[in-house]
Amino acid sequence: MVAAKSTTTERPALAILGGKPAFAEPLHVGRPNVGNYGAFQERVADMWDRRWLTNAGRYVEEFEQRVAALIGVKHCVATCNATAAIEIVVHALGLKGEVILPSFTFVAAANALQWQGVTPTFCDIEADNFNLDPERVASMITPRTTAIFPAHIFGRPADIEALTRLAADRGLTVFFDAAHALGCSYQGEMIGRFGRAEILSFHATKFINSMEGGAVVTNDDDLAHRLRLMKNFGFTSYDRTDEIGINGKMTEVCAAMGLTSFEAMPEIVEINRRNWGAYRDGLKKLPGISLIEYSTAEQHNYHYVIVEVDSQQAPLNRDELLLTLHRENVLARRYFWPGCHRMAPYASLYPNAGSCLPQTERVAGRVLALPTGQTITLEIIETICEIISAAFSYAGRIRSLSLTQAQS
Ligand code: T4K
Numbered sequence: 001m002v003a004a005k006s007t008t009t010e011r012p013a014l015a016i017l018g019g020k021p022a023f024a025e026p027l028h029v030g031r032p033n034v035g036n037y038g039a040f041q042e043r044v045a046d047m048w049d050r051r052w053l054t055n056a057g058r059y060v061e062e063f064e065q066r067v068a069a070l071i072g073v074k075h076c077v078a079t080c081n082a083t084a085a086i087e088i089v090v091h092a093l094g095l096k097g098e099v100i101l102p103s104f105t106f107v108a109a110a111n112a113l114q115w116q117g118v119t120p121t122f123c124d125i126e127a128d129n130f131n132l133d134p135e136r137v138a139s140m141i142t143p144r145t146t147a148i149f150p151a152h153i154f155g156r157p158a159d160i161e162a163l164t165r166l167a168a169d170r171g172l173t174v175f176f177d178a179a180h181a182l183g184c185s186y187q188g189e190m191i192g193r194f195g196r197a198e199i200l201s202f203h204a205t206k207f208i209n210s211m212e213g214g215a216v217v218t219n220d221d222d223l224a225h226r227l228r229l230m231k232n233f234g235f236t237s238y239d240r241t242d243e244i245g246i247n248g249k250m251t252e253v254c255a256a257m258g259l260t261s262f263e264a265m266p267e268i269v270e271i272n273r274r275n276w277g278a279y280r281d282g283l284k285k286l287p288g289i290s291l292i293e294y295s296t297a298e299q300h301n302y303h304y305v306i307v308e309v310d311s312q313q314a315p316l317n318r319d320e321l322l323l324t325l326h327r328e329n330v331l332a333r334r335y336f337w338p339g340c341h342r343m344a345p346y347a348s349l350y351p352n353a354g355s356c357l358p359q360t361e362r363v364a365g366r367v368l369a370l371p372t373g374q375t376i377t378l379e380i381i382e383t384i385c386e387i388i389s390a391a392f393s394y395a396g397r398i399r400s401l402s403l404t405q406a407q408s
Helices: 036-052 058-071 082-092 105-115 134-140 160-169 221-230 250-265 265-283 319-327 360-363 377-394 395-407
Strands: 073-078 097-100 121-123 147-150 198-201 215-218 236-239 290-291 306-311 367-370
Touching: 036 058, 036 250, 058 073, 058 215, 073 082, 073 221, 082 105, 082 198, 082 215, 082 221, 097 105, 097 160, 105 121, 121 134, 121 367, 134 160, 147 160, 215 221, 236 250, 250 265, 265 377, 319 367, 319 377, 319 395, 377 395
Parallel strands: 097 121, 097 147
Antiparallel strands: 073 215, 198 215, 290 306, 306 367
8 A cells, every 4th residue: 555645744655755666676567477387388398308499390380270260360370579470471462662550559560661661651540549540541542552551559459441441442451460459359350350461469568478479360371371481581392492581480489488378368368357447446536547448349358558648637747647657666658659750760751740640649648558467466556546646646746846857
């Protein structure tokens, strides 16, 4: 429990105002969820004995089958991470020119395009679900546009129907960044089945993790075949390559971790859902702060707890709250501030992009990801909510302090 004030009432107990941090150890947003350690060890021992460590090993194949079955898709091609998966897809689809994507996403998506010599064109998002706005996308299509690359940010589906229709009408490819959306559904169908392909991430910080890892899921037989070649240098047999490839393979130890994490999925969703509900209840009476909601009509992984801070209503703005939480060792994150368009190299390539991205800038300035997952207990959440409540009570003092710090 965090007391809002010390017993003297002179000095609040908040760390930013001179108190002791509520948590001795940092609480990370991305602390990994893990499965059964014994099951992981057994797989590693087996892999060790068989001396098969990578290159289409047994565990990678099993992992691919489990993921494809969950989604209900024909092919899952596992990769070393999602960034490489995006690059391989862009290359395999032969995309050139411009590809439209959100700026409100992890910079890896833009970088993967740029790295492949394709121009990332940043489009604004919808205010309510933080995903690409189909009307804005339509207005940004040029003769150089070859594809639309929406993301399902925080696992909430993009407007798949409108974006798919738009792509079909304009003769464009559509493929999705589903890095956050494993285990989530759209109109009752699992995400991963849409567009030419969808890309998943199994990074340590993700809902299901393989330490590092990614995958492309698709129903396109030819594309899947080419992705398999391309992630393995382009080899079609021992001494022959038919086209250029890279090394994008997932290792056996990563697949062993992925399988173990996969088996814990029901437990992880349950904990995530419980934590999300506890934050919602703990914060509901505070002005100007709200949790983003997940549709109860769909399946969801509840992996991200995202609060929006409305600085017109709340006594502190998002950054003042962030500073307060960090002093307590609650390492909340501003995903995805400041937007890709304000990061190098895009900030200098498109210095005026912000004027075309009003919702991106608004949302990026008010969201905060809070720690959740297996290591976050209800007691921890109660304390975090108390810290936020106390911060609001001492907003005047915190504000003057953070202003002083910003000026120094
Ligand atoms: N598309 C989207 C929409 C994405 O969000 C991402 C990745 C990608 C594509 C590309 O996927 P990958 O190529 O990574 O498969 C983290 C993750 O590294 C990144 O995977 C993720 N999105 C992004 C949203 O978050 P950072 O720069 O915030 O990572 P980092 O190192 O600061 O870690 C986050 C927190 O997690 C830290 O506070 C520490 C904690 N942590 C991290 C690791 C690795 C742990 O407690 N234990 C750990 O093992 O990007």
